[in-house]
Each structure stands twice: as C-alpha cells, then as structure tokens.
Amino acid sequence: MAGASPIVYNRARSRTRPEQPGAPATPQMVRINEYCFPHIPLYLYLAATYTRFLAVGRCLDMPLRLNIQTQSFCNARCAICPYPVVSQGLDQGAMEWDLFARIVDEAASARFLLTVRLDLQNEPLLNKEIFGWAKYLKSASPNKYYIIATNGELLDRFSPSDIRESGLDLLVISLNAHSKEVYETVNCGLDYDRVMQNVSRVLSDPQLRQRTRLNFVVTEQNMHEVDQAARYWDSRGIRTAVKRLQNRAGSLDGYETLRPQPGDPARHIPPRIERALRSSPRDVTGCSLPFYQMNVLFNGDVILCCHDWNRTAVVGNARHSSLREIWNSGRMNEIRRLLLRRSYDQMDSCRECSIVR
Numbered sequence: 001m002a003g004a005s006p007i008v009y010n011r012a013r014s015r016t017r018p019e020q021p022g023a024p025a026t027p028q029m030v031r032i033n034e035y036c037f038p039h040i041p042l043y044l045y046l047a048a049t050y051t052r053f054l055a056v057g058r059c060l061d062m063p064l065r066l067n068i069q070t071q072s073f074c075n076a077r078c079a080i081c082p083y084p085v086v087s088q089g090l091d092q093g094a095m096e097w098d099l100f101a102r103i104v105d106e107a108a109s110a111r112f113l114l115t116v117r118l119d120l121q122n123e124p125l126l127n128k129e130i131f132g133w134a135k136y137l138k139s140a141s142p143n144k145y146y147i148i149a150t151n152g153e154l155l156d157r158f159s160p161s162d163i164r165e166s167g168l169d170l171l172v173i174s175l176n177a178h179s180k181e182v183y184e185t186v187n188c189g190l191d192y193d194r195v196m197q198n199v200s201r202v203l204s205d206p207q208l209r210q211r212t213r214l215n216f217v218v219t220e221q222n223m224h225e226v227d228q229a230a231r232y233w234d235s236r237g238i239r240t241a242v243k244r245l246q247n248r249a250g251s252l253d254g255y256e257t258l259r260p261q262p263g264d265p266a267r268h269i270p271p272r273i274e275r276a277l278r279s280s281p282r283d284v285t286g287c288s289l290p291f292y293q294m295n296v297l298f299n300g301d302v303i304l305c306c307h308d309w310n311r312t313a314v315v316g317n318a319r320h321s322s323l324r325e326i327w328n329s330g331r332m333n334e335i336r337r338l339l340l341r342r343s344y345d346q347m348d349s350c351r352e353c354s355i356v357r
Contacts, residue, residue, distance in 0.1 A: 041114055042292065049291055053336060058328045062110035063294040066323075067306055068103060069120035070095045070127045072298045076151050077189040079258060080176065080217050082251040082309040083121065090311060095298040099319060100133060103296060106323050108141040117147045120295055121309055125154035131166035138167030145169045149215070153190050155198035160205040171208065172241075173199060174215045178229035182222050203238065213239040218273055223260045227270035242273060250352030251309040259354075286342050287356050290335060294327060302326050304335060304349050312348040 045064040053059050071094035077084040107113055116137060124130050130148065137146055149172035163171065173195075177183035180192045187195075203209045214233050216226045230240045247255040287305075295303045296318050297311070304313035313335065316326035326332065335347065344350040344357075 045112065045114075045292055046288055053291070053333075057333060057337075059291060059333075059336070060112050061324055062107075062113050062327055064112060064292040065115045065117070065294070066103075066107055066113055067117045067120040067293065067295045068095075068100070069122055069295075069297045070100060070118060070124065070130060070133060072122050073126050074123040074151075075126060075153060075189070076123065076187060078151070078176075078187050079221075079254065080186060080219060080245060080252070082248045082253070085253055086251055086309045091299070093298050094127065095300075097133075099300055101136070103318055103323065104137050104140050107137075107144070110323075113144065115145045115147065116141070117149065119147075119149045120297070120306060123151055123154065124148050125150050125157060128157065131158060131162045131168070134166040134168060142167075147172060149174065151187065151190055152195040152198050155202060156194070160202065160208055163202070164205070164207050168208075168211055171202065171212045172215055173202075173212065174217070175199075175229065176215070176217050176219075176226075177222050178225040178232065182225055185221050186217075186219060203236075209238070213241055215241050215243060217243050217245050218260055219245055219258045220260045221258070223273065227273050246307060247352070247354040248309050249305065249307040249312075249349050250354075251307075255354070287339055287344075287350065287353075289355075290332065290339060294323065296323075304332075304347075307353060307355070308349040310349075 042064065045060070049059040072087075072090075072092045074081070074083045074087070104116075107116060118124050118130060118134055118137070125148075127133070134146060134148065137144070146168060147170045148168065152173040152175070155173075174187075175183070175195075176186045183190075183192045183195075199214070202212055216222070216229060218226050226242060230242055233240050245255070245259050246252075247259075252258070289305050289307075293306065295306050295308075297303060300317045300319035301311065301314045302316045302318060302323075303311055304315055315331045315335070316329055318326070321329075338344075338346055339350075342356070344353070350356060
C-alpha cells in the first residue's frame with residue numbers, strides 16, 4: 001500500500017542522469033532515487049514547492065509522486081489495514097484502460113514527477129494485466145521510477161519474465177513477520193507457505209533480486225521478531241524496510257491495540273525498530289503529503305491523501321480534469337493552507353490521523 005511512514009533501509013543504490021550544461025537544478029534532474037536515498041529528492045522538491053506556495057499560493061506544476069489504483073480490491077484481511085471494514089461501505093471497481101492511458105500520458109510530460117506507484121489501498125496483482133499496464137507506463141515514461149507493492153500471495157500468477165519485462169524498478173513485498181504464527185496474526189487471510197514460496201521464486205531470479213524490497217510494519221504483535229526478520233534478509237543481501245504503523249487517518253480499527261508501546265522500560269528495543277518508531281520530521285513540520293503526493297482511485301477520483309481510506313476528501317476527478325489542474329486547484333490549495341496552519345480539526349481526513357497527532 002502507498003504510505004509515508006518513517007522508513008529504515010538496510011542499503012541503497014543510486015541512479016544518475018546527466019544534466020544539461022547550464023541548466024538550473026530541479027528535483028527532476030536529481031536522479032538519486034527517492035526510494036534508495038528517500039530524503040534527498042523529497043527535501044529538494046519540498047523546498048521548491050513550499051517556496052512557491054508561500055510566494056504565490058501554488059505548488060510546483062506536478063507532484064513528486066503519483067499513486068494509481070488500477071482496481072480497488074484486496075485478497076487479504078490484514079490486521080494493519082482498514083480494507084476489510086471500509087470496503088464494505090464504499091464503491092469498488094476497476095480502472096478503465098482509456099483513463100489509465102490518459103493519466104500515464106500526462107504523467108510522461110511532467111518534469112517534476114519522479115515516481116509512479118501502481119498500488120493504492122489495494123492488492124495490485126488482482127489486476128491480471130498489471131505488468132502489461134506497467135510496461136505501457138515504462139514505455140511512455142522511461143525516466144520515471146515505477147513501483148508495485150504487494151502482499152505477495154498472487155506473485156505465482158506471473159512469471160519472472162513478465163515482471164522483468166514490464167520495466168519494474170522496485171517490487172515491494174509486505175511480509176510484516178518472520179514466523180508463520182506471527183505472519184498469520186498480522187497478515188490475516190494469506191497463505192504463509194505460498195507467500196514464502198513466491199518470495200523465494202522472485203529472489204532466485206538475479207535481476208528481480210536486485211529490484212525487490214521486503215517491508216515490515218512494526219506492531220505490538222510482531223515487534224519481538226521484526227528485527228530478527230530484517231537481519232535474516234539483510235544477511236542474504238535483500239533490501240528491507242521497517243516502517244511505523246499508522247492509523248490510516250483514523251480508519252484502522254484496533255489501532256491502539258496494534259501499535260507498539262516503545263516506552264515500556266522492561267522491553268529491550270533493537271536500534272532498527274527504535275528508529276522506525278521514533279518521531280519523524282513531520283512531527284515538527286506538520287503533514288507534507290498533499291504538497292508532494294497525488295492519489296488517483298480506480299474511478300478517476302483524486303483523494304487528498306493515500307491514508308484517506310474513507311475517501312473523505314475527494315479533490316477532483318481525472319476523467320474531467322487534468323492532473324495539473326487538480327494538483328493546483330482551489331480546493332487543494334485551500335487544504336494546504338489549513339495544513340500549514342495545522343488546522344487539522346477542520347478536515348475530516350486529518351482530524352484523527354496518527355501522522356499529525
């Protein structure tokens with residue numbers, strides 16, 4: 001799923017692109033990928049977009065990141081995800097090809113847009129054509145970095161060559177556990193053995209091995225083994241990321257029992273986990289997500305934030321307006337002004353969000 005939690009990485013790789021002589025530096029030209037060195041492009045982009053917003057009341061022309069939901073369904077009932085509850089009361093469906101192509105074609109010309117994710121509040125591999133769609137995206141925008149995050153159970157629907165030839169830059173598999181017992185507690189409804197077989201199959205491909213990262217969201221239930229899991233995969237040369245649990249803008253039932261209690265003096269917390277739980281710069285600066293990230297649902301609705309599972313803040317629709325128009329619409333910029341004033345209580349999507357509370 002698309003998120004913005006603090007992340008601890010075990011290693012990183014750079015991607016470079018030559019600049020034109022005499023050309024001004026822009027976030028697009030800084031080709032150190034944000035998912036390898038996540039702070040550098042993000043901070044450069046935020047510095048530029050905040051400066052423009054404070055000066056003229058508008059952000060840069062396009063976001064740094066774009067999340068696209070090609071369909072809205074999921075095959076799991078994970079304890080850390082609102083999907084099992086919120087999907088009951090919201091319309092679900094699949095994106096039409098014409099809408100996807102329109103979004104991708106506009107994104108291709110966006111000079112500030114660096115990363116495109118083909119997952120958003122869903123399990124992307126339920127779209128049986130997802131890697132074909134990704135291939136179109138990569139052919140239209142070869143300089144963009146494209147990501148798919150999955151729970152991994154459906155990876156055996158696709159051959160390694162399907163994934164490789166799509167142009168995938170990063171495949172994120174959400175494991176969230178090390179042992180079968182804990183896995184089935186956190187990732188409810190998924191087959192641990194099938195997922196692990198799929199992980200092994202992906203990692204046995206030399207090219208995909210270099211493009212894969214394993215994610216772990218820290219909860220009270222898995223906290224005792226996340227560091228062990230990350231070390232296990234680190235020792236095998238696989239990238240890992242440890243992330244802090246969020247309450248998904250208040251939509252995650254049971255968040256208080258799921259979130260770890262790092263202040264317990266009787267508990268030893270490994271440094272990696274402690275870093276993931278530590279306060280982030282956002283706790284000081286306020287929420288910056290709507291200043292750099294855009295989220296398009298299957299029906300074209302653009303939601304304010306990837307954590308807004310209840311779709312309480314729909315700021316436009318990509319069927320009726322361009323991404324550029326929506327990104328700097330009056331509605332979006334009014335919300336940004338509220339965020340800068342930290343007026344979270346005036347926005348349903350932010351009122352109870354753990355990112356700012």
